[in-house]
Amino acid sequence: NAGVTQTPKFQVLKTGQSMTLQCAQDMNHEYMSWYRQDPGMGLRLIHYSVGAGITDQGEVPNGYNVSRSTTEDFPLRLLSAAPSQTSVYFCASSYGVGSTGNTIYFGEGSWLTVV
């Protein structure tokens, strides 16, 4: 029972490089999202998806792209990495609209450092 799987766990990028953070879930969840967490702060929503082929922006979308070609996968792309994108990134998924019983599950996180 893998749940929400994120790769890589750790990554160091140079300013201007691009990369993709992978997220996969094996629970057949329709809803997936990406959050970033900066030191001593709560999580902030980057992008989310309510189903394959449908994505939308969250609170802090600038500098990131997403796509949802399958139900299982929701990759997050950094187009041109900047030091301000140094953060911990979390992917989350849930079966339906937030309500009791539709638990939102998080991955273990991807630690990204941009130098």
Add this chain to the structure above:
Amino acid sequence: GESVGLHLPTLSVQEGDNSIINCAYSNSASDYFIWYKQESGKGPQFIIDIRSNMDKRQGQRVTVLLNKTVKHLSLQIAATQPGDSAVYFCAENTGTASKLTFGTGTRLQVTL
């Protein structure tokens, strides 16, 4: 959304005592609330949730109370154990799944 700060408030509780962690939310349209526990180096772990049509919900050793009048949420942990030491976040949802607004977080330290 809520403002966030650089310094987490800390609650120190003796093992065996009850813990109460509080959270103020800002959006009166939020209809679903969740408490998460986050241990160092790990992702948020679901603890308990509550819909806006409820005032109280109980789980195993945990109770969530919701006061919509003052937009306040609390998490009560009974008989706190060392394994409860973590950062606790409340989160609110306005109906779009996986679109959560997180609070600042509270660090719970359990002393022996």
